[in-house]
Amino acid sequence: MGVRTGAQYIEGLKSRKPEVWLSGRKVTNVFEEPVFKQPILEIAKLYDMQHDPEYREQITHICEETGERVNNAFLVPKSYEDLMKRRAVFEAFAKATFGLMGRTPDFLNVVVTSMYHNAWFFEKYNKNWADNIRNYYKYLRDNDLFLTHAIINPQNDRSKSSHEQKDMFTHLGAVKETPDGLVVRGAKMLATLAPITDEVIIYSFPGFKSGDERYALAFAIPIDTPGLRIICREPMQDGTRSLFDHPLASRFEEMDALLVFDDVVVPWDRVFLYNNVEAANLLYPMTGAGQQPAHQSGVRGLIKLQFATEVAMKLADSIGVDVYLNVQNDLGELAQSLESIRALLRVAELEYTITEHGEAMPAYIPLETIRGLLPKMYPRAIEVLQIIGAGGLLMSPTGADFENEELRDSIENYYVGREGVSSFDRVSLFKLAWDLCGEAFGQRLLQYERYYTGDPIRKRGIFYNNFKRMHSPDMVEEALKVSTLKKEMAAK
């Protein structure tokens, strides 16, 4: 089939009946559910972009194997030019969503593409696993599917490993083997956008210990597989809020969910790894499943930071406070953060390496530096928005107030900004800013930036250990050479 349209994506959703729980009730029709409707339409727009002459050549290519047009997320990058083709789709999708949707289809399609190219890793342990990941990649690519993923065990007792939890199947684990497939039971988190995807892929961050064999798993199944229950967190909007009052929160909410597997049968041809602690721990670092999507996250993070910076600049300008040094200082800081991330991303792309298996890999150090800095820079951008908007963020009337004749004079007089900024423009802008920095929607966006790629504290620890391994302190050794004391002592 090759690239789908938005309508085909929606048809796919309508053809499935996943078990989705939302605020205490079972959702019977995902597409008609108000909470999901607008986010579905936003994702559908991304699928339509693949056919739009403005984007088509930049974000898709003709697949050598099938002759069909497919998304660049499915391109195995072998050169700098290929990395740029992938960047084009990351950037186009991120710009279309202002960087506010992190798990757009390109994210996990890049993960599976990288696993496919590194099927040698699976082959080391089991030939069937390698065949399965190769076939799965082709299935995804040729049907242009949208995945969610759940790679974290639920937060129960973090001081104990999976096999030490009170219940053997609190964390997702294998129950038994059957001729039809592997039976799995237990939970995984935090499957963003799960209700509106086609399939789910399960794998894990490293950290399994001996005794955790049954939890050392990787597989993918359709999102409506019997026994798979999707329990959504409380929604942050009810799907009926006006676009004027909530221009972002009403459109871009990414639902997060806990996945519960109630004796789900995973067909054997969908099992990529099982019962092997070593393989489960090495999957993430050895297959590019961590590093390749960091390119997508870096591009997406840059656009999101750019968006927050632009909103802050426009907000300050609209009420004339950017004449003050303190405000210029805060805005200058955001602009410098933005430029730092932009530069790091370029370095990651320009300093790419080719792995021994022929895959172009954006550079680890700058990508991980982005991952380490954004969880500090983005919350700071949100703080600056709150500081500059101050009380004005809490005085916006609603769209309904604008439409009421009786209030017209008051609204037109008292909500205006600096000269040339009408009350309508000023209030619209402040509402946009409040969605980002005040609404529960905005707080989730902030929490996403802190945690979407794992615990930033442990990530930075891992980064430092890798940096230390890759970086010898030559300058210090050079500086210490001037002292002759060591030689004199050795001579004695």
Ligand SMILES: Cc1cc2nc3c(=O)[nH]c(=O)nc-3n(C[C@H](O)[C@H](O)[C@H](O)COP(=O)(O)OP(=O)(O)OC[C@H]3O[C@@H](n4cnc5c(N)ncnc54)[C@H](O)[C@@H]3O)c2cc1C
């Ligand atoms: C908005 C959002 C969307 C997400 N989307 C997805 C998704 O689509 N798919 C997915 O799989 N995951 C997703 N995640 C989950 C994300 O991967 C995790 O939040 C992240 O890995 C951190 O794990 P945790 O939340 O369980 O925190 P924990 O690991 O429980 O950490 C909680 C606190 O305890 C500390 N801590 C815990 N264990 C240790 C330890 N061993 N050593 C030192 N300190 C420790 C941490 O530093 C942290 O402060 C999402 C998260 C968020 C917030």
